[in-house]
Amino acid sequence: EPEVTQTPSHQVTQMGQEVILRCVPISNHLYFYWYRQILGQKVEFLVSFYNNEISEKSEIFDDQFSVERPDGSNFTLKIRSTKLEDSAMYFCASTRTGGNEQFFGPGTRLTVL
Amino acid sequence: GESVGLHLPTLSVQEGDNSIINCAYSNSASDYFIWYKQESGKGPQFIIDIRSNMDKRQGQRVTVLLNKTVKHLSLQIAATQPGDSAVYFCAEGDSWGKLQFGAGTQVVVTP
Numbered sequence: 001e002p003e004v005t006q007t008p009s010h011q012v013t014q015m016g017q018e019v020i021l022r023c024v025p026i027s028n029h030l031y032f033y034w035y036r037q038i039l040g041q042k043v044e045f046l047v048s049f050y051n052n053e054i055s056e057k058s059e060i061f062d063d064q065f066s067v068e069r070p071d072g073s074n075f076t077l078k079i080r081s082t083k084l085e086d087s088a089m090y091f092c093a094s095t096r097t098g099g100n101e102q103f104f105g106p107g108t109r110l111t112v113l
Numbered sequence: 114g115e116s117v118g119l120h121l122p123t124l125s126v127q128e129g130d131n132s133i134i135n136c137a138y139s140n141s142a143s144d145y146f147i148w149y150k151q152e153s154g155k156g157p158q159f160i161i162d163i164r165s166n167m168d169k170r171q172g173q174r175v176t177v178l179l180n181k182t183v184k185h186l187s188l189q190i191a192a193t194q195p196g197d198s199a200v201y202f203c204a205e206g207d208s209w210g211k212l213q214f215g216a217g218t219q220v221v222v223t224p
Binding site: 033035040041042043044050055091093095105107 | 121145147149151154155156157158159162202204206207209210211212213214215216217
């Protein structure tokens with residue numbers, strides 16, 4: 001069964017450093033998302049992406065964040081200058097139709113020291 | 114470091130019994146509502162959804178009920194099994210697929 005994959009599974013970085021989190025969505029999916037989950041809290045929407053552009057973003061997704069689909073398979077989230085409060089689990093999701101059943105990846109745990 | 118998390122409400126269910134998980138939502142303009150299951154260390158997994166113009170939908174061993182009058186959503190799991198132990202989130206969705214998740218309920222299935 002096809003699945004969303006994410007790398008790395010755990011990223012440790014120093015405050016102020018740039019990180020790139022990578023995702024490979026399911027191959028025939030057209031809509032892509034990033035969410036984050038701070039430890040023990042609810043999942044929070046960051047951004048949605050369709051047709052090579054951002055379709056919606058949350059207040060969390062400020063100028064320090066960017067997304068890119070550099071080729072036909074990868075979908076990346078970049079944080080330019082990480083802060084302590086960026087420490088969280090970051091989930092990528094995708095869906096074919098832009099609707100209800102989003103398939104989530106296993107997540108990348110980002111730890112900012 | 115990471116912040117201390119919120120304490121999740123917990124539902125303890127005996128194996129074989131039915132479970133009912135409740136959720137209150139806020140946006141009456143949401144197009145659809147979804148239940149996700151999250152096991153420890155994994156991403157959310159889709160269980161079932163319901164469009165805003167419906168009040169009930171059934172899947173395999175699960176039923177979702179939507180009461181728009183009181184903005185309430187519930188998930189019923191029939192014959193709960195040990196593999197059902199997880200955190201369950203309700204989510205509201207818009208037409209672009211943006212999901213807004215609720216706080217979650219921890220379900221613990223006891224033998």
